Amino acid sequence: MHVLFSPCRIAFSALTLATFSLATQAQTQNDAFDNDVSQQANSQAVERILVTANRSPSRLLTTAASIGSVDKSELDLINHQHINQALHRISGTWISRGNGQEHLTAIRSPVLTGAGGCGAFFMALDGISLRAPGFCNANQLFDANTEQAQRIEVLRGPSSTLFGSNAVHGVINIISPDAYASTANSVGLRAGRDDHLRASLAYRTQEDNSAFAVFGNLTQNNGYQQNSGYDQQKMTLVYQQTGNVWQNKTVLDIANLEQETAGFVQGFEVFKDKQIRRSNPNPEAFRDATSLRAYSQFSMETANGNFSVTPYIRRNQMAFLQHFLPWKALEENSHSSAGIQSQYRYQKDNLNLTTGFDFDFTRANLRETQDQAFSPNIPQGEHYDYNVNASTTAAYVQAQWELSNWQLTLGGRLENVLFDYDNLLKDGNACAPEVATCRFTRPEDQNVSFTVFSPSFSALYSVNQYQTAYFKLSQGFRAPQATELFRLQNNQSVADLNEEEIDAIELGWRLVSDKYAFNASVFWQEKKDFIFQDTNRQNISNGETRHRGLELSGKYHLSPSVYISGNATYATHEYANAIAISNTNIEGNEIDTAPRTIGSAQLGWHVSDTIQTELSLQHVGDYFLNPENTAEYDGHTLVDLNLHYEYSPQLRFNANIYNLLDKDYAERADFGFGNYRYFAGQPRRIFVGATWSWSQQ
Template sequence: MTKNKLSVLVFALAAAGVCNAEEAGGQTEATNNGPTVLETIVVTATRDEQTLRMLPASATVVDTQSLDITSHTHIQEALVRVPGANFARGNGQEYLPSLRSAILTGAGGCGSVLTAVDGVPLRASGFCNINELFDGHTEVAERIEVIRGPGSALWGANAMNGVINVISPRVTDEPEYRLGVEGGPHDYMRMKFSASRRMGDHGLRADLSMGHDGGYRHDSGFDQQKLTLRHEYDGEQVSVASTLSMTNLNQETAGYIVGDEIYRDRRERNENPNPEAYRDTQSVRWASHIKYRLDDSSFLSFTPYARYTDMDFLQHFLPGTPLEENGQKSFGLQSAYHKRFDNWQIVTGLDLEYTDAFLKQAQDAPTAGSPFLMATIPEGKHYDYEVDAIVAAPFIHTSWQMTERLSMTAGLRYEVVRYDYDNRMLDGRTDEDGVPCGFGGCRYSRPADRFDRFESWSPKFGLVYDLADDHQVYLNLAQGFRAPQATELYRLQNAQDKAHLESEEVLSAEIGARGQYDRLSYEIALYAMKKRHEIFQDSSRLNVDDGEIRSRGIEVGLGYRFNEQWDMALAASYAEHEYSNHRFSGSTDIYENDVDGAPHDFGSARVGWNFLPGARAELEWVHQGEYYTDPENEHSYDGHNIFNLYSFWRLNPAWKLNVRVTNLLDRKYAERADYTSFGGDRYFPGEPRALYVGVERKW
């Protein structure tokens, strides 16, 4: 694999241009007279509205226009516009996350990127799901804010590589109603409805989306429904924004297809070797954001919240295809005191959370395959446990305007997580009735009841220096962490009866520059990261925490507006992720090997054309570089280049037409490539060319 492709992506794509102005929260345009990208408003970093110029961090906003024109059917289509984000699309609504990292897999892979809606994480700490963004109502979002690198002291656990925060639409000042319908191939249909009305100090809003997709592969597809209700109250001293969200997903899942470059075969790419697989999941979330103004320079904020999730998931990738049932009920409180002084400000508070979760795994038929698999994976229940968890985290975050041009930010968070685990089956690695398995014992091992406690500190320090009114540089030093997930601690295998795990930690150093010159907006970030105590499953299927990964890279976002009609944009990344300690994959020491699933270069570029008043078209190029598919670096995927065409046309104030063509050149490619010693090369094939047409009525 070529080790240096920076010129391929950054310089070759830079001729094409991206990311900025149009993705700056709807706040900026790269024009001579418009505000600069530094005035972009974000709330994710400090839980309050703040301009980007105050942040010593990398932040990107996928704004309303970007979400509107892509009208994404999958969250990956929106996040491809973010430098450093390389989400791998799975079947249906599934995905594998990647933010300043390799494509993350495994039980704890979801714990490296924190996903939230309006500042409240989608899942409880310690109980993430790698696909959890499908519970966010991104189809109707006002914008999506992405912080790259360890989150601030206000976020804590799981924000090791960054934060993805979905911002819900607010109640409009004038009454507004929208109804949109769209259709596409494979019986794809989606309806979206929004209603918004303000009555004095109160406002009400409802957003509903309902989608059906028959799937481009055999026995695949999904039905999904999402509803978000919002109430706003804005008084003289108190403002309250409350949301209630409900989601339901019924998905027929298609698994990997197996064979060297089999994704290139037009017939085989449509096959589904796991027609029995499915995922059914429901969620309910409530949160109330309360802001109490003490005076002109200070306020208190409180966000009580509650969540409920329930999921049935057939694990088609495991021998015996066992059924997993999991769910959680959680509630919590985010609280903070905000105070502004003449040249500095402070945010300090306490976050609390309680979770009641369960997990069950069972298979209803004997395992097929080799005598070893048949003997070691019994029919019946494998796991049945409950976990109660308590999280407490005090924090402090300060900003100081040291001089007219230099500002400093510092923060510290202390977080303690306590698990109370209750095994509801027999302890050990027998079958559910206590009968030992052959070949030394059953694969699945159930630890005895226990308590676990994890404590972590998360410091952060940053400097921002204004070179000029529209140009600045920054330095960001941070440490992120995550406690072991419950599944890593209690869902054990083979002879392991207790997992001795520590919290994963990431040390990060970043320098960056951003600003605007005439019609050009730009952001550049260089970073180095070291992950310690990485939790992974070794070749004996034991959960261990002695992994280390070293990462370094550069991210570039550019935006250039030629005139009122034409503009270009770029979101480019070059990164190297390496195993930095001696450990073995099989019999191979993988020290200094590239992490599998980690392309050096990836990104997207777009050219936009405002061809009529109220009408726009964008041609998008999505680039995925070559990457290794195994830790030994013996197998790889060549990468791909895909082109998409997006457009909308506002015919008049009431009607809008949206047309998009994905995979415009009908390339045969893989959304995700992998290699296993027992199965060989395997792929999630990319969708063929598809045409989607939608129409929206507003009144």
């Protein structure tokens, strides 16, 4: 078992003790102040409730964490075709768009790629991971019905105390709709460029103490590039019941994606060429994915708190052609899981205590095959075929004390991750006996286990009923992903990997009133045992990285009908040691695909009670494309226009003009196999829609 306290953490602990001492000595005679901010505040902004930071409803102003959200009204205004169009509104967050529905993620981090790149982020529906621990996929947000979510919350920074493995750089939590909401039922139709069509349905019905709701959407898009496009279907069913003792919420969430994938266009800045950027070097590429998640949460109030228990199941299956590799192998993976989450919250006087137990069991399979011969060390045929049974068991506790104007929170989590691996092919490599170094290696059957303790501490000071400041120490970890452990290369027979660990310090300030809301945070993060593939294509875990940054966000109402909002992030992400990811010393270099600046701004105007318009700007700064920092992309700034018109209480129209200024840009730039490679951005495009609503029965 690894207890993750570094020497600098000991120094932080000393500061923690000093803070605690200061808090306990604080004067209590300030009768004008009440620790429950909401009882004195009159604005709706102060009353804002989010659930992700503490795995339970918490007031934003008294939350010692950097958390942002995109709510339903914003989602309806944006009408996003891709998740990156929604999450650029949250500081420190960049969802880098690939082709179709593909994407990569950055939260207080570079855009992370490779087998474990997705493992640095905990992505969930109502707090339950979209995919099983150890079996993430970099594109897994397309599994969730974000288009019809109640809101999307993003918790920035390490959060493993409450969420466990994978909550290294942050958490993305999709909050499902409330079946009890009074929103009218509706059907909608939306159309736009590249034969884009989307039909949607939202239906609710209530009877006495229960409610049922159906949300679904069907999307067709023929793609901007040749021989590309996708068909996608999503459905969310919600049943809720309020009893005398128990409350229940049951959710079934299903998604299906059939995508013809376009690959990178290659050549320096070819995204500026109007013909080349529409070409598709990989017309044979595809991605097919299906997913199912279901849970039933039972909760009850107790004399001094509340208790909840949530059993769940999930099923994921995907096949895709690895078009980004010259030999274009086919990967087929699947996993089925069953698990349970339980939590008890106890409150008495100035103490709030949260304890919980999580368990997840998964059966998974991965198979990789290659149809055509490429070279002796990259042969056609079966590369890998293995099963993995995995279990994750965790217990956590978090205590929160209210002391005068101070709120102190201390927590810890103990988690065990166990992999039971079964190779279904012959042990060793996939090549002919005379090949000295084979690209694909199959380790022998084995069990691998990781046990980690993850602590956190925060101190929040309430300056007054509208303003708070906080200090936070947190730690994140992730166990290696199954592909890092068992899909080995170049004669590596055992991957002797450690857990990735990150230590973080954060200082934050938040100010909220009836006209404005501002947030600022500064963070320092150091990650060790970073898992990567070295120049010999061996999976090792001795990487170290540094992450420093400043995040700002805010919203200001210039008048009752005009608002301005935005966010800005300046951050550096660097290699902290000379890892063997390059043939040169890269210590101190910036990590590739890590822009120093990202941000967005919105100027909105409620022209009348029925017309709303918003001008939206998104900025991505320049970034390096390789560890040597010799290739670079200049970044881009885009402008969108969003329009909403309510013709009548039953009928409303919307329009979105993306890339209003028709900017030539790359959604993502890359440098691989000696070439500049780009997912080209799309030119100006217009989407229009109409929604018909009717009252609930």
